Amino acid sequence: MLTVTELSADRVDLVDRHLPLSRLSEQGPEHSTYLIAWEDAQPVGHAHIAWTGTYLGVPEIQDVLVLPGHRRCGIASLLTEAAEDEARRRGSDRISLSVSQDQNPAAKLLYDKLGYVDAGVEHPVLMPMPWGDDRRAVTDATMQAAARVVASADAP
Numbered sequence: 001m002l003t004v005t006e007l008s009a010d011r012v013d014l015v016d017r018h019l020p021l022s023r024l025s026e027q028g029p030e031h032s033t034y035l036i037a038w039e040d041a042q043p044v045g046h047a048h049i050a051w052t053g054t055y056l057g058v059p060e061i062q063d064v065l066v067l068p069g070h071r072r073c074g075i076a077s078l079l080t081e082a083a084e085d086e087a088r089r090r091g092s093d094r095i096s097l098s099v100s101q102d103q104n105p106a107a108k109l110l111y112d113k114l115g116y117v118d119a120g121v122e123h124p125v126l127m128p129m130p131w132g133d134d135r136r137a138v139t140d141a142t143m144q145a146a147a148r149v150v151a152s153a154d155a156p
C-alpha cells in the first residue's frame with residue numbers, strides 16, 4: 001500500500017539508506033518538511049517543502065525524487081498533492097517549484113499535468129561555489145519558476 005508521511009527523526013536512517021536526503025540540514029518544522037512516500041514499509045520517494053526563504057515567497061516544493069523502479073505509478077503526483085494539502089493546512093493559497101524547461105521533460109510533463117503554470121519570472125538558481133559552502137545566485141534561463149493555486153483552508 002502506498003502512503004505519504006512526514007519524515008520523523010526516528011526514520012531518518014532508514015530513509016537515508018534508500019533515498020538521498022540532501023536537504024536534511026534545512027529541516028525544521030518552521031522552515032521545511034520532508035514528505036516520504038512508502039510502499040508498505042519501504043521508502044520509495046520523497047519531496048522537500050521549504051516554508052520560508054523561497055524565491056517566489058510562497059511554499060516551494062523541492063527535491064522530488066522517486067526510485068527508478070517505482071516511477072510512473074503516481075508517486076510524485078501523490079507527494080505533490082500531499083505537499084499542496086500541507087501548504088493549504090498551513091494557510092497558504094499557493095505553492096511553487098522550479099523545473100528545467102528543456103533538461104527534464106519527465107518533470108515538466110508531471111507539473112504541467114498537475115496544473116502548474118509558469119510564474120513568469122526568470123529564476124536565479126543558487127549554485128554551490130567550488131571553493132566552499134558559499135552559494136551564489138546565478139540566473140539559469142532554462143529554469144522555470146512555476147506556481148499553482150491551492151485554495152486556502154479558511155477560504156470561503
Ligand SMILES: CC(C)(COP(=O)(O)OP(=O)(O)OC[C@H]1O[C@@H](n2cnc3c(N)ncnc32)[C@H](O)[C@@H]1OP(=O)(O)O)[C@@H](O)C(=O)NCCC(=O)NCCS
Pocket residue numbers: 063064065066067070071072073074075076077078098099100104105106107109110111113
Ligand atoms: C520526475 C519524477 C519525479 C516523476 O515521478 P513519477 O512518480 O514517475 O511521476 P508520476 O507517476 O506521478 O507521473 C505523473 C505524470 O507525469 C508525467 N510523467 C512522469 N514521468 C514521465 C516520463 N518519464 N515521461 C513522460 N511523462 C512522464 C506523465 O504525464 C505521468 O502520468 P502517466 O503516468 O499517467 O502518463 C521521477 O521521474 C524522478 O524521480 N526523476 C528524477 C528526479 C527529478 O527529476 N525530480 C524532479 C525535479 S524538478
